[in-house]
Amino acid sequence: MTTPARLSAPAVATPVPWPDDSVSVLRNRPVRLGTDPASLSRFGDDDWNIRPAHRDAHTTICNLNLRVFPEPLRRQFRAVLLAALDHPQPVEPGGRQRSAEYIGIGSMPVLARGLQLFAHWMHLQGVRQIADITDHDLDVYLQHITGTTTPLRQQANTLNSVRTLWLFRDVLPASCRLAAQFPWPGRTANELVGLRTSNGENKRPRIQDDTMEALLAWSLHMVEEIGPDIRDAWQEYTLLCRGEHSSQAIYVGTAGPRLRAYVDQCRRTCTPLPGIPGPDGPRINYGHVLRLIGLDGKGAFSPAQKRWLAGQGLPVAEHSTVGVITGQIQGRPWRDTPLAIGELSGLWRRLAGALFTVVCYLSGMRPGEVLSLRRGCCDTDEATGQLVMHGHRGKGYDRAPDTPDAAEPTRPWVVVGVVHEAIALLESLHDQPHLFPAQLRVGMFRPSATHARTCSSVNRDIADFAAWVNQTFRRADGSAPIPDDPAGNLNASRFRRTLARFIVRRPRGLIAAALQYGHVDTKVTLNYAGAPDTEWLQDVAVEKLELVLEQISDDAQRLAAGEHVSGPSADEYRRRVVGSADFPGRTVISPRSAERLLGSTDPQVHHGEGMTCVWRPETAACRAARLAQGLPEPAGPDERECRSTCTNLAFTDRDITRRKQDLHDLKATASDPLAPRPLRDRAAAQAERIASLVHRHEQHRNEGAPA
Known part of the structure; x- marks a missing residue:
């Protein structure tokens, strides 16, 4: 296998001066409201507090401790870290990153840790300047890192830190510029250390x-x-x-x-x-x-x-x-x-x-x-x-972070x-700006104001x-x-x-999911979880796929065991359940594949309260009722608009068991002398209709013919 050729470094002509020790390390980063400018860390400090530049008030960000760098190389790596805070990260050769993207504040401690390991290796090798590192040195360092027993993820982060050092070379003083070619081109850091990436599944x-x-x-x-x-x-x-x-x-x-x-x-x-x-x-x-x-x-x-x-x-x-x-x-x-x-x-x-x-x-x-x-x-x-x-x-x-001039x-x-x-109740518990303050009492560590x-x-x-x-x-x-x-x-x-x-x-399986999912599709996407946030909807898709597969298996087993089905859509119910039960399965490696598989697998059989809907939009009475009222077309059955005359209905033995219980309750209401006359009449009419439904179901069972 041919090793990819080194990518040539562009010529650097513009000299970059050393930063002054009094320069704020967060001078080009917005900081949180309430941050005292006098408390911000300076370039000459050995401990940099970068927490004020992080968006999330709940996150704990470690300080950057410059004392851990070897003293002869400390000032050079100070300049590297300041450049990473000051400037967007340049795009790698090959263009895998977004342009004009700053390194996240939460990632700065990871970068500092990787640079610290590189600095200590340089010090042991007797290298006095970053500019003295050669291509051969980088290959030796790669062998050194991959030969350690540290976790592969940390090894990959360490190699990425060296690549980041190379990317910022144009904005660094001459002695801090990595003069070698782009380190280890052609392969990602994960590939260099043999780290297999996950498929993104939410475990x-x-x-x-x-x-x-x-x-x-x-x-x-x-x-x-x-x-x-x-x-x-x-x-x-x-x-x-x-x-x-x-x-x-x-x-x-x-x-x-x-x-x-x-x-x-x-x-x-x-x-x-x-x-x-x-x-x-x-x-x-x-x-x-x-x-x-x-x-x-x-x-x-x-x-x-x-x-x-x-x-x-x-x-x-x-x-x-x-x-x-x-x-x-x-x-x-x-x-x-x-x-x-x-x-x-x-x-x-x-x-x-x-x-x-x-x-x-x-x-x-x-x-x-x-x-x-x-x-x-x-x-x-x-x-x-x-x-x-x-x-x-x-x-x-x-x-x-929100700042006085931008939010x-x-x-x-x-x-x-x-x-x-x-x-x-939270707002009445304290007078701090955040609902969940870091601490109730005034303190120096993680003050609740920010x-x-x-x-x-x-x-x-x-x-x-x-x-x-x-x-x-x-x-x-x-x-x-x-x-x-x-x-x-x-x-x-x-x-x-x-x-x-x-x-x-x-509360009632997929027919409830159809109602709730309509809520999710609109309010969650637009308001509830925000338009850019699709992860939660993907979780819903995975859960729905699992439920559909479990329901298909259960329905098929009940049919095979002799469960009787009646109603206008009984034949269609049997056809869909049997056809879906023959599905051999497919590996789901991500929420997106779950969505695709759900679209091709879902038989659109929805079990509700004492009835089963074999969903067909063109014959759905609930859909026609919603359209007649000027409401949006539903994505699935709407039990609130269900009609007893709908041709999508089917009734399993499970549904009839529930209807028999309803029939018992309605008969009790119809014969209750203390109940108002309109309520008794309504209960009697409903009982008569359910009794007819139960009779037809049992009659067709005895005849052994589909309803």
């Missing part, structure tokens, strides 16, 4: 139905019942800490007069002193007493004042509590005692995990898109009346009312919330309210695929 497991339904149900309990109590207790505690609570207005002066007034107040109201649990019983929580009298953070009680308070003979509570319990679960208060201040931080995180679950799962947004939501994101579409949330897309190489347009997601309720919680931290919050529910509450049979998921820990990245399965498989 992330769904959350099983029992677990997801219970998790969502208890998250809704947090929104409606438990969350407001936690919010009120947290707000009371916050006001006490600030000295702004209304109960503190009666205390004035120094600590002594305030303390005496507090003791008098406790005696008048029969209120115990706040306590801390101890081995010999509760002890007085002097810190909370300071908080109650408005002196939190303004000093401490003297030993004499503590002795005086302890000698007043007042009872001491087991805990120091705030707030009251008003929420109820199944008609009873969700707990018997107010919240202890030591519980507030943990309860706040559990509440955040529950509210995140509601917003993320019921919107179909990516976890990062939810974590980046800001205060005031809720709105109502004036044209349609739909409830929406406005946020930023979670993928795309061209995303940039990336937001996009809407259509949601249900409880999502707005969850967001309203940062949101990370995906890993919110995953811990969700798991902690589920564990807390299981420890605090029990089902009537003593089992845990939220069962464990067999596929592993609860993870927000699994919500979207779980939602796709729910839409396809609940």
Whole structure:
């Protein structure tokens, strides 16, 4: 095999000066709103903070540590990293990349890591300048990297870093320019290290139905019942800490007069002193007493004042509590005692995990898109009346942080009312700009003014919330309210695929999917998940394909076992089921191939409530009804417009079993003397029609002839 010829490097004539040490390393990158310009890293620093230039407030981006580079080569590689921040990445020979595309901030630590390995190899080889590297050196370095035991993905990233170094040669000082030819042309970095790429299949497991339904149900309990109590207790505690609570207005002066007034107040109201649990019983929580009298953070009680308070003979509570319990679960208060201040931080995180679950799962947004939501994101579409949330897309190489002179347009997601309720509760929990702030308290690490919680931290919050529910509450049979998921820990990245399965498989199989999928095709594509976002629709296609194949197999087995089918489309039902069951199968390697296979495999047999629709648009009564009303043509059956005279109908033994149950209920209503006459007449007419349907089905079964 002939080795591809080296690609010649273009001649470089324009000299490039060395950057000044005071130059901001993010001078050509937009930074987040609220970033202090004085805090930005400079070229001469040994530690570069590049987080302010990342779009996503929830993402943790490592600093670029220049100290790890060998000292003789450190300044040269500083210049390389600054060039990668300053300029779009040039297109490789062969043009595989987009033009004018900056390296993502999230990819800069990966680039720095690869350059660090190259720099250390150069130092060991005695190479003092990047410009001294030859073609032979690059071939030796390739053998060196592929001979290590590091994972293949890291090896590929390391080789790509060297190629990136070559691409920026035109904007680097002379000693930093890689003078050799383009490294290792003709093959990708993955091919060079022998890394096989995946086929793009989404292998992330769904959350099983029992677990997801219970998790969502208890998250809704947090929104409606438990969350407001936690919010009120947290707000009371916050006001006490600030000295702004209304109960503190009666205390004035120094600590002594305030303390005496507090003791008098406790005696008048029969209120115990706040306590801390101890081995010999509760002890007085002097810190909370300071908080109650408005002196939190303004000093401490003297030993004499503590002795005086302890000698007043007042009872001491087991805990120091705030707030009251008003929420109820199944008609009873969700707990018997107010919240202890030591519980507030943990309860706040559990509440955040529950509210995140509601917003993320019921919107179909990516976890990062939810974590980046800001205060005031809720709105109502004036044209349609739909409830929406406005946020930023979670993928795309061209995303940039909002800046004072430019802001990336937001996009809407259509949601249900409880999502707005969850967001309203989040906005009342704190005054930070992000709905899910990095931290509630003021701190130096990841300040909440410019940062949101990370995906890993919110995953811990969700798991902690589920564990807390299981420890605090029990089902009537003593089992845990939220069962464990067999596929592993609860993870927000699994919500979207779980939602796709729910839409396809609940509540009534494919006929529900036809209705829901019409919603997906319009609102999800245009609003719900955004026009550029097709991944979620591909998940829906995969789930629908699996359901179609399972349904075909089940229907064919039932026909072979003697299941009877009646109705005007009974023969067509048998033909489609038998014909589809003979399909030998095909390997599905991507969501797109699932869509194509679904189009050629789906027999368009939809099982509904007591009937089966063998879909043919030209004879569908529901389609004719919608068109007569001036509504858009449906993509599938609309059970809301189903007509008993439709020639697309067929009835299996399963449908007749359901109809017999309906017949029993209708007869009971028709004979109920307490029911209004119109309701009894209507029930009697429906019972007569269903009885006739059941009779025809059974008659044709006995005759052994198709209906």
